[in-house]
Amino acid sequence: MSTGHVLLGLLATDARHGYDLKRSHDELFPSSRPVAFGQIYATLARLQKKGHVEAVDVEKTDGPERTIYGLTQDGRDELAQWLESVEEPAPFVSNPLALKATMALLAADADVAASYLSRQRTAHVKRMRHYTAVKTKADASLSDVLAADFVLAHLDADLRWLETAIDRIASLEQEVAR
Amino acid sequence: MSGPSIETTIRLAATGGKSDRLRILLTVIGATVATIILLAAVAVLFIGPANGPYSLDVLDQPGLRPGVVTALGLLSVPVLLFVGLCSRLGAPARDRRLAAIRMAGATPRDAVRIVAAETSLATVIGGVAGTAVFFVLKAALGAEPGSALLLPTDVSIPIVAIIGVPLVLVAGTTGASLLAMRKVVVSPFGVTRSMSTKPPRVAPAILFVGGSLGLAVLGASIRGGSEASDLVLGAAGAIGFLAMAGGLIAGSASIASGTGRLLANRVQSPALLIAARRLIAAPYTASRATTAVLLAALIGGMTQGLRSNFLTATDSDDAFYRTSFDLVEGVLLVAIVIAAASLLVTTAEAVVSRRRTLASLVAGGVPRSVLRRATMAETLVPLVPTMVLALIGGSVAIRGLTGSQVEIWDSIAEGPTVVDVPIPWARLATLGAGMIGVCMALTALSLLFMRRATDISEIRAAA
Amino acid sequence: MNESQTLAPHHSDQTPHESSNPNDAVLSARGLVYSFGRTPALRGASMNLERGEILAVTGPSGSGKSTLMLCLAGILQPDAGEVAFGSRVISEESESARSQLRRKEFGVLFQFGQLVPELTAIENVALPLMLDGVKRASARTAAATWLERFGVGDLAEVRPTEMSGGQGQRVATARALVAEPKILFADEPTGALDALSGEQVMTQLVRVARDSGTSVVLITHDARIAAYGDRELIVRDGLIEGES
Ligand SMILES: Nc1ncnc2c1ncn2[C@@H]1O[C@H](COP(=O)(O)OP(=O)(O)OP(=O)(O)O)[C@@H](O)[C@H]1O
Ligand SMILES: [Mg+2]
Numbered sequence: 001m002s003t004g005h006v007l008l009g010l011l012a013t014d015a016r017h018g019y020d021l022k023r024s025h026d027e028l029f030p031s032s033r034p035v036a037f038g039q040i041y042a043t044l045a046r047l048q049k050k051g052h053v054e055a056v057d058v059e060k061t062d063g064p065e066r067t068i069y070g071l072t073q074d075g076r077d078e079l080a081q082w083l084e085s086v087e088e089p090a091p092f093v094s095n096p097l098a099l100k101a102t103m104a105l106l107a108a109d110a111d112v113a114a115s116y117l118s119r120q121r122t123a124h125v126k127r128m129r130h131y132t133a134v135k136t137k138a139d140a141s142l143s144d145v146l147a148a149d150f151v152l153a154h155l156d157a158d159l160r161w162l163e164t165a166i167d168r169i170a171s172l173e174q175e176v177a178r
Numbered sequence: 179m180s181g182p183s184i185e186t187t188i189r190l191a192a193t194g195g196k197s198d199r200l201r202i203l204l205t206v207i208g209a210t211v212a213t214i215i216l217l218a219a220v221a222v223l224f225i226g227p228a229n230g231p232y233s234l235d236v237l238d239q240p241g242l243r244p245g246v247v248t249a250l251g252l253l254s255v256p257v258l259l260f261v262g263l264c265s266r267l268g269a270p271a272r273d274r275r276l277a278a279i280r281m282a283g284a285t286p287r288d289a290v291r292i293v294a295a296e297t298s299l300a301t302v303i304g305g306v307a308g309t310a311v312f313f314v315l316k317a318a319l320g321a322e323p324g325s326a327l328l329l330p331t332d333v334s335i336p337i338v339a340i341i342g343v344p345l346v347l348v349a350g351t352t353g354a355s356l357l358a359m360r361k362v363v364v365s366p367f368g369v370t371r372s373m374s375t376k377p378p379r380v381a382p383a384i385l386f387v388g389g390s391l392g393l394a395v396l397g398a399s400i401r402g403g404s405e406a407s408d409l410v411l412g413a414a415g416a417i418g419f420l421a422m423a424g425g426l427i428a429g430s431a432s433i434a435s436g437t438g439r440l441l442a443n444r445v446q447s448p449a450l451l452i453a454a455r456r457l458i459a460a461p462y463t464a465s466r467a468t469t470a471v472l473l474a475a476l477i478g479g480m481t482q483g484l485r486s487n488f489l490t491a492t493d494s495d496d497a498f499y500r501t502s503f504d505l506v507e508g509v510l511l512v513a514i515v516i517a518a519a520s521l522l523v524t525t526a527e528a529v530v531s532r533r534r535t536l537a538s539l540v541a542g543g544v545p546r547s548v549l550r551r552a553t554m555a556e557t558l559v560p561l562v563p564t565m566v567l568a569l570i571g572g573s574v575a576i577r578g579l580t581g582s583q584v585e586i587w588d589s590i591a592e593g594p595t596v597v598d599v600p601i602p603w604a605r606l607a608t609l610g611a612g613m614i615g616v617c618m619a620l621t622a623l624s625l626l627f628m629r630r631a632t633d634i635s636e637i638r639a640a641a
Numbered sequence: 642m643n644e645s646q647t648l649a650p651h652h653s654d655q656t657p658h659e660s661s662n663p664n665d666a667v668l669s670a671r672g673l674v675y676s677f678g679r680t681p682a683l684r685g686a687s688m689n690l691e692r693g694e695i696l697a698v699t700g701p702s703g704s705g706k707s708t709l710m711l712c713l714a715g716i717l718q719p720d721a722g723e724v725a726f727g728s729r730v731i732s733e734e735s736e737s738a739r740s741q742l743r744r745k746e747f748g749v750l751f752q753f754g755q756l757v758p759e760l761t762a763i764e765n766v767a768l769p770l771m772l773d774g775v776k777r778a779s780a781r782t783a784a785a786t787w788l789e790r791f792g793v794g795d796l797a798e799v800r801p802t803e804m805s806g807g808q809g810q811r812v813a814t815a816r817a818l819v820a821e822p823k824i825l826f827a828d829e830p831t832g833a834l835d836a837l838s839g840e841q842v843m844t845q846l847v848r849v850a851r852d853s854g855t856s857v858v859l860i861t862h863d864a865r866i867a868a869y870g871d872r873e874l875i876v877r878d879g880l881i882e883g884e885s
Pocket of ligand 1: 677678680681682700701702703704705708709862
């Protein structure tokens with residue numbers, strides 16, 4: 001239930017309403033899919049039922065009323081526990097890139113594989129350039145930089161894996177040819 | 179000798195890089211020259227009644243031969259200093275190897291022993307080479323029957339000396355190398371040269387001035403009819419000389435860093451700026467190189483003082499003293515050249531060990547001429563004032579010792595008369611200019627390494 | 642010419658790298674061949690560097706990246722082929738002409754070990770200006786500005802031996818840019834640094850290069866560093882194999 005924990009984390013500093021939480025979430029994780037409002041409210045409801053958050057106020061604006069949620073002691077404990085526990089180091093074996101590249105290297109014609117891999121590499125490089133540009137902007141905030149770093153590190157890992165894979169196949173072919 | 183075997187040492191020395199080979203080569207050359215000089219001294223020592231006659235006065239007159247032997251013996255001192263300096267050359271490859279040996283469990287003493295053993299071996303090779311060269315020269319120069327010989331090529335050298343000279347040299351160079359490595363600490367992580375960057379100022383000045391004042395007091399008391407024995411007077415004179423020499427050498431580091439400081443914050447020239455900063459950062463590097471040259475300058479200054487005194491005091495028609503002094507000056511000249519060879523080594527090392535930086539500077543468009551000028555300035559800028567001080571100090575000290583006036587026989591007045599001994603400014607200036615010229619020439623020679631050291635491939639090599 | 646204007650880093654509003662017209666190339670190489678003895682390092686490499694462009698050059702170890710850069714910068718003279726800087730064919734010029742060119746128009750940055758260890762940071766940065774005859778005082782003023790730009794202004798009087806690798810590279814970058822070169826050549830400038838120091842050096846380098854319209858040839862085998870470039874050339878076996 002990572003969205004729940006992220007909301008707990010966002011509420012740790014300030015009490016906020018759902019719309020605010022969605023905005024902060026999307027700002028902090030620009031590279032992941034934006035969360036839907038529905039999901040925010042469903043999650044908040046679940047957290048409230050568990051006693052991790054509570055409604056502390058209602059904000060009256062021109063539009064609809066907005067409930068402001070705050071963290072309970074239980075919620076704080078839950079957040080602390082989550083932050084202390086280690087994430088399972090999950091290998092992205094089901095990543096479509098890994099699947100496709102593996103099949104290209106193993107099953108396709110050498111030229112086809114090479115051309116696919118080189119286009120894949122170009123796509124990765126373009127993406128990395130984009131995120132690097134984002135984080136080197138003079139007005140980049142710390143969360144922008146952190147988010148960009150995260151994506152870059154993963155794209156870089158993909159690239160390295162790709163390049164090593166190409167080299168491995170090449171050296172295998174050399175051995176076979178010998 | 180315990181510790182690493184000879185075989186290990188040879189292998190360790192032979193697997194080294196460019197600068198290792200350079201160092202060994204220079205050590206061998208130094209030992210060769212020293213062997214020839216010492217064997218020549220032995221030849222003079224063993225001139226018997228059956229030998230000669232010689233066209234050189236100092237060889238022909240038995241009374242003068244001990245002087246020649248002493249002069250030749252003294253001549254080997256700068257050679258030994260040179261060899262000791264060679265063993266200290268901070269060849270980075272050797273330093274890394276020594277550190278690796280320490281990492282592998284050798285003690286600091288083992289590491290120093292390897293360095294000393296390398297020097298000993300190189301000296302043995304040089305000893306053998308020198309002996310061979312000596313006998314070839316002896317045979318080549320001696321084949322002139324009938325006329326008087328120039329050199330004692332007819333003296334047969336006793337076998338004891340042939341074996342003894344290289345042995346004495348090995349002891350000498352090994353000692354010099356141990357002495358030179360004294361401040362060098364070999365740790366498993368590298369080789370550091372422990373030195374305070376702030377060299378002493380006051381103590382050397384006191385020694386230098388005190389030594390020359392002491393000589394003046396000694397001179398005055400001798401002229402005043404001192405009762406003290408010759409031994410005491412001789413010892414006092416020697417102490418005065420040693421104090422001056424010690425003060426000069428110890429003070430040269432301070433003069434180096436002083437000139438560096440003086441220049442660093444003023445100069446407009448990048449070459450001088452680099453030179454000045456290097457003098458401040460490592461004043462002892464500069465002073466170590468110049469030790470032998472400064473000693474030669476001090477002795478040179480004293481010789482000029484003596485010469486002026488003797489030639490004023492004796493009949494100008496009598497050529498004996500003049501030729502003798504000319505000969506002494508000839509020996510001094512050889513000593514100066516040998517001493518300046520230390521400059522060559524140190525400067526070459528300064529270039530070779532910094533090749534990565536130099537190469538990237540050249541890559542960045544710094545003209546090699548700027549780097550050459552910086553290297554020259556680094557050696558010569560502190561040397562010139564120190565040398566002037568040594569020359570003038572030496573001749574002034576002798577003037578103090580022998581007095582500024584002598585009594586001569588006035589042939590017109592038919593009686594003794596007192597005249598002033600002139601200060602030999604012209605000869606001192608000539609000597610100084612000549613020494614600076616020799617030092618410049620040898621420093622410039624080391625710049626031959628500059629092109630190789632700034633080769634772009636040096637950037638690839640690990641520092 | 643107003644000295645302070647040429648020395649201080651200038652901020653220009655115009656965005657560099659607007660045109661990708663090949664005639665706009667500041668530097669171009671045709672058919673470069675270079676061998677070290679019998680080892681071929683370049684076997685006919687051709688490329689263009691555009692005005693204001695940051696060009697990453699990547700490729701496997703030993704593929705000839707550094708050799709390419711050394712030829713482009715006029716440090717090595719190619720065995721065949723030519724390098725043109727504007728209308729000058731620098732591969733045919735004398736060593737002294739190329740040396741002057743490197744001092745005035747190019748900046749060069751290596752992995753490490755290029756600062757004079759005995760000079761302070763500010764003196765190291767002032768050195769290229771002093772070599773061009775700028776008076777000591779104004780060279781130091783300009784150097785101080787550049788150190789400030791790279792965030793190492795407080796290290797002005799510190800010597801390189803007392804700096805961290807990252808601090809040293811920032812000073813070295815300031816020195817490479819102080820004479821306002823048209824092109825900066827950098828061979829693995831972050832190769833000896835940890836990830837964060839490398840990122841910091843690159844961020845500042847790229848910002849300054851963009852501000853001043855300096856073109857950059859950036860050699861690296863790290864895709865993350867290459868991503869600082871606008872374009873990437875891939876070198877393999879002494880040839881330009883691809884571009885992305
Ligand atoms: N000074 C040299 N002497 C001999 N061969 C050299 C020299 N410099 C480079 N080479 C050879 O030239 C080829 C290209 O070297 P270069 O340094 O240009 O490669 P690179 O792509 O920069 O490699 P790396 O990523 O390892 O720095 C290699 O085969 C290398 O061995
Ligand atoms: Mg390289």
